[in-house]
Amino acid sequence: MFHLIGVSKTYDSHVALQPTTLRIEPRQTTVFIGPSGCGKSTLLRLMVGLIQPDAGSVEFDNTPLNKGNLLPSRQRMGYVIQDGGLFPHLTARQNVTLAAHYLRYPVTKINSRVQELTDLTHLESTRLQLFPAELSGGQRQRVSLMRALMLDPAVLLLDEPLGALDPMIRRTLQIDLKAIFKKLAKTVVLVTHDLREAVFFADTIVLLRDGKIVQQGPPQDLLNKPADPFVTEFVNAQRDPIEVLDA
Numbered sequence: 001m002f003h004l005i006g007v008s009k010t011y012d013s014h015v016a017l018q019p020t021t022l023r024i025e026p027r028q029t030t031v032f033i034g035p036s037g038c039g040k041s042t043l044l045r046l047m048v049g050l051i052q053p054d055a056g057s058v059e060f061d062n063t064p065l066n067k068g069n070l071l072p073s074r075q076r077m078g079y080v081i082q083d084g085g086l087f088p089h090l091t092a093r094q095n096v097t098l099a100a101h102y103l104r105y106p107v108t109k110i111n112s113r114v115q116e117l118t119d120l121t122h123l124e125s126t127r128l129q130l131f132p133a134e135l136s137g138g139q140r141q142r143v144s145l146m147r148a149l150m151l152d153p154a155v156l157l158l159d160e161p162l163g164a165l166d167p168m169i170r171r172t173l174q175i176d177l178k179a180i181f182k183k184l185a186k187t188v189v190l191v192t193h194d195l196r197e198a199v200f201f202a203d204t205i206v207l208l209r210d211g212k213i214v215q216q217g218p219p220q221d222l223l224n225k226p227a228d229p230f231v232t233e234f235v236n237a238q239r240d241p242i243e244v245l246d247a
Helices: 040-048 070-074 092-102 107-121 125-129 137-149 167-184 195-201 219-224 229-237 239-246
Strands: 002-011 014-024 029-033 055-060 077-080 155-159 187-192 204-209 212-217
Touching (some): 014 040, 014 055, 029 040, 040 055, 040 187, 040 204, 077 137, 092 125, 092 137, 107 137, 167 195, 204 219, 212 219, 219 229
Parallel strands (some): 029 187, 029 204, 077 155, 155 187
Antiparallel strands (some): 002 014, 002 055
16 A cells, blocks of 8 residues: 655654665554654655655655645555644644545535444434534544544544543544454554554554664564564563563
């Protein structure tokens, strides 16, 4: 679904991403993980087209992503950021339907899609009339997910979507999100710093350090076949939460 070919990104003298080549397989969940500043969010922003690479190219569905096709390509991508990114002056429903109204979808189609997404995300329909400040953190993230899915995108990209939530709400949303990913069978790319969360979601984990991919593959390879001493160090630092999840 995505093919990044030799992409790199530098901000002033800081190398955010070293030359990187990576394929994102369709209908799978790929998780980017690593310490802060390792390049995982930079990778995601390059894929969404929010930033441009200094070198290399990004292909989306076998087509190079560039300024000429950025808008139609983005309409096929759902994007969720950590705090949800909801517009505070719009109600939850207005946030969800904003893009659909901009594209002049028929009202009946919008209403039907909102109902589908309300059911999918387990959000009470009465919450849609409230403003973001009137919603809980978990409810805001459900609304953000609804907005990302409104146009029925081919891919869903999530940048630490659960990072700001308390543990109990986070766990509930993890379970709900995984069920949603399975039901929709879409290509999903998720960024997290939490290895336990990565193992829970991922078909493939991509571990980064200092703007470079250290290892990628199935979660069990990361845990049992480390490709670098840093992989072992990273896993051991979060080993106990993984064992709790497996139990």
